[in-house]
Amino acid sequence: MKAVVFHRHGGPEVLESVDLPVPEPAPGEVRVRLHAAALNHLDLFVREGIPGLKLSFPHVPGSDGAGVVDALGEGVTDLFPHLAVGQRVVINPSLSCMACRFCRAGEHSLCERYQILGEHVDGTYREYLTVPARNVKPFPETWTFEEAAAGILTYLTAWRMLITRAALRPGERVLVQGIGGGVALACLQIARFVGAEVWVTSGSEEKLEKARKMGASWGVLYRDPDWAKKVWKQSEKRGLDVVVDCSGTATFSDSLKLLRPGGRLVTCGATTGPRAEVDIRYIFWRQLTILGSTMSNLREFDEVTDLMYSGAFRPVVDRVFPLEEAREAQEYLASAQQFGKVVLRI
Ligand SMILES: [Zn+2]
Known part of the structure; x- marks a missing residue:
């Protein structure tokens, strides 16, 4: 063969x-x-x-x-x-x-x-x-x-991250870093399916526009040195309920600072590098939660594939x-x- x-x-x-x-x-x-x-x-x-x-x-x-x-x-x-x-x-x-x-x-x-x-x-x-x-x-x-x-892999990963680990709820606001990648797109679709509001970051205007067509409400270019400030301002300084950051070094520290008090950061990877400096004061004072996630269990695999095959997203x-x-x-x-x-x- x-x-x-x-x-x-x-x-x-x-x-x-x-x-x-x-x-x-x-x-x-x-x-x-x-x-x-x-x-x-x-x-x-x-x-x-x-x-x-x-x-x-x-x-x-x-x-x-x-x-x-x-x-x-x-x-x-x-x-x-x-x-x-x-x-x-x-x-x-x-x-x-x-x-x-x-x-x-x-x-x-x-x-x-x-x-x-x-x-x-x-x-x-x-x-x-x-x-x-x-x-x-x-x-x-x-x-x-x-x-x-x-x-398969990106959907079972995204499902466990958002649904099981971050317990995303309707009406919550989630930021998905790096739209265009497989996991990020699966997160966008699943978060919209749940009824959450989705904001995205991306490396190109074209991808931001495509993400808007798929239901993202707002987006910013991560190459913009002020991208994090712009997200914060857009949230009227209230922050986000959930941030999905599988990018790592380049964004992790900012992702944490963009959470609202009690917010959750969920990660399944570190495509730009595995190390980041975090300000621990943000974690305890704002009572943040950092959630790691890898792949899925058999139940989650069945849940997300059943939904896809019934037409919820593709x-x-x-x-x-x-x-x-x-x-x-x-x-x-x-x-x-x-x-x-x-x-x-x-
Ligand atoms: Zn075992």
Whole structure:
């Protein structure tokens, strides 16, 4: 089968197209013939190398994938009678042991042996993949493979951040940093669905305008040195109920200062860097809450995908590349020009 892998960490040039054997499904697993894989910033971090993450090479990147069930491992039909060969499915990239105390409590992304497809194990930049049967879910005929692949990791992440962690309520005002990225767009759609008012920051006027068309009420360019002052002024010096900051170093300190008393900052990443200086006085005097979030549990995955498939919101696909052009696709993602997901057609 065709696959894109890397044999060492580095820039986009380390990606190469290779031929790999087709994997056989173990008991409890299904094999999926993938038709689309969506890119995430995680793919870039894994390729560059994450401290403490030891990979076995060659490594197949990619966490998001959609395809057709191609073979069922032993015992799958008994446990998952709704699954059959020929079904169109998406893949939940969260791999949990289902046995540790966190998994037993339903907190699968806190699993003691937690793994993410494409990060800790081989991912979706390939034609065939085997995963536990509980990790696949059928999607509607009205969705393309590209849309289905685009609507997984960022949506389950955004759902857990806003709904479970930040407990966003109707009428609240939320600022989403860096609109255009996959998680930020999913946050915009979910927050609007909940009935919250959404403000955004972005690197371009064009993206701000697109965000307004999707329901954002107000936006500011983060390259403007006075962006934080402008947000504060726009809020009539009252601050925001919730800020979603997955940008990190560049904005974290300001994001915290923009919260109203009792406000919540929620983060799932640090694309501009992992360190920030915070003024602790803001945290205790304004009684702020800083919430970390990673991926989702199985219930949250079902909630957000059920909503999407029933028509509540739909992922934005910015651009599709063939699998062979994975390198160009990753370079495009790294350039931050996109508004929506970058997807590989397999
Ligand atoms: Zn576990």
